[in-house]
Amino acid sequence: MAPLKSWLQIDPKSHFSIHNIPFGVISTSANSEPHPAIAIGDYALDLLVFTQENGFKALSAIQPHQAVFSQSTLNPFAALGRPVHKIVREYLQSVFLENGPFPEVLEKNEQLQKKALIPVGQYKTHLPMRINDYTDFYAGLNHAYNVGVLFRGPANALQPNYKHLPVGYHGRAGSVVVSDTPIRRPNGQILTNPTADPKVPIFSACKKLDIELELGCFVTKDSALGQPVGIKDAPQHLFGVVLMNDWSARDIQAWEYVPLGPFNSKNFGTTISAWVVLMDALEPFAIDGLKNDTSLLPYLDEKDRKSHYAIDLEVKLQTASGKTSTISKTSAKNLLFSFPQMLAHHTVGGCPFSVGDLMGSGTISGESKAEKGCLLEQTDNGKTEIELESGEKRKFLEDGDVVTITGVCGGEDGAYVGFGECVGRIEPALHFDA
Structure with a gap:
């Protein structure tokens, strides 16, 4: 199967291709409190900002649970279960997909890109989960x-x-x-x-x-x-x-x-x-x-x-x-x-x-x-x-x-x-x- 292509410029050797979409926790100069993000190419997509700007408007299944992306760890998101993880990941893939179904969400939304796509070096990563044991x-x-x-x-x-x-x-x-x-x-x-x-x-x-x-x-x-x-x-x-x-x-x-x-x-x-x-x-x-x-x-x-x-x-x-x-x-x-x-x-x-x-x-x-x-x-x-x-x-x-x-x-x-x-x-x- 040919690799998926993104409208976002991503190094072909990047660990964080559109096929991946890993989740983590970051803080930024605009928001010093740790909060969820995904890694994509040389950027982190700030999921707190993305959510606040209605980035999940085309994914009704996550809308009742959007508060998970304002938390300091991934535990609340993880607790939603693998079926939810799957649809959220696939939705975010579609948002970054070249000729994808939702270009208005991010590809054609330059204002949201500037606010939510944080280049490497402009965010700090934190422990992604609260580890009880x-x-x-x-x-x-x-x-x-x-x-x-x-x-x-x-x-x-x-x-x-x-x-x-x-x-x-x-x-x-x-x-x-x-x-x-x-x-x-x-x-x-x-x-x-x-x-x-x-x-x-x-x-x-x-x-x-x-x-x-x-x-x-x-x-x-x-x-x-x-x-x-x-x-x-x-x-x-x-x-x-x-x-x-x-x-x-x-x-x-x-x-x-x-x-x-x-x-x-x-x-x-x-x-x-x-x-x-x-x-x-x-x-x-x-x-x-x-x-x-x-x-x-x-x-x-x-x-x-x-x-x-x-x-x-x-x-x-x-x-x-x-x-x-x-x-x-x-x-x-x-x-x-x-x-x-x-x-x-x-x-x-x-x-x-x-x-x-x-x-x-x-x-x-x-x-x-x-x-x-x-x-x-x-x-x-x-x-x-x-x-x-x-x-x-x-x-x-x-x-x-x-x-x-x-x-x-x-x-x-x-x-x-x-x-x-x-x-x-x-x-x-x-x-x-x-």
Whole structure:
């Protein structure tokens, strides 16, 4: 199918083609309060202004709900459900469509264009959702195997439960931040000599600060305490997907994680991209994930439904010198479990969900070194160094390093569906006086 064409000039390589229409939250010089918008090319369409100027006049279904576009988060819009998301997205596509059905709404309305189409650099993005709860999963099979080999050897790399269920743990929703928010290096307890007896930690700034290349998925429907979400219905409970960097303090984690799992090593910051790509925008790119050679229990069986997506992922590292290197390229197909399976498993015991709750995929790695989604894997836990394109070397992140994750679907100019960037800069740790 030929790409849709817009009357708005859009770079053919833009992540935000007319095929996408991702939703986010912005503020502008004209309105400093955060409010919803969509990304289109090199602009944000301010949905508050668009609504106030009767931009939805040709879409009667949304008119009783237009107040959702004056709120500070996307939660009220998300709560309207996927059928409404679909018609709003399709309507906005038609508004930007060349020779579309509603040219009077925006194409021929220069006054509204000047007020509602905000160029990049003239708006600020904010956290798109109010996140009440956050769960991080471990669905990247290659990552789980590689890390298991590092700490337990090949024979015991994967725990016996791994292929039977989506392994996960509860994260810290309060430290989820939007792209371009600085990340401060954490302090904590570190065991510098694991072979010592007795084992006594020191208090120190993290020396093994790492990235984790992930996807995040937002929930769009509440579920009640004690009421599981069935695998068949789970897709209707999903709003959209973002890029995620779940920063990790590997040395703090190594000391603290037994027996209950990560704590301070993971709760200091999780960065997500600013624009939420709706599930309907991803549907043309639906694929199978990694093949599971284990028979699943019925409550997790999707019966060959394609619930993964062909998202090309890339990680770049810019050092304090200003030089940038690509350190990983992989695909979102490298997940063993899908977001519907994660939700079905998370609720099977009766755990409730709220609109805006966030699920992380876990680190996404391919099989080759160039496809590994964290430095822990790439450097064998600091035993080796990776050489950057600038000639600089890294075992783990240093202060001043800037990590940028990108992700995009599609291979045809004018039809890309992408996420923009997920960016974080490492700031020095706080100093504690003795």
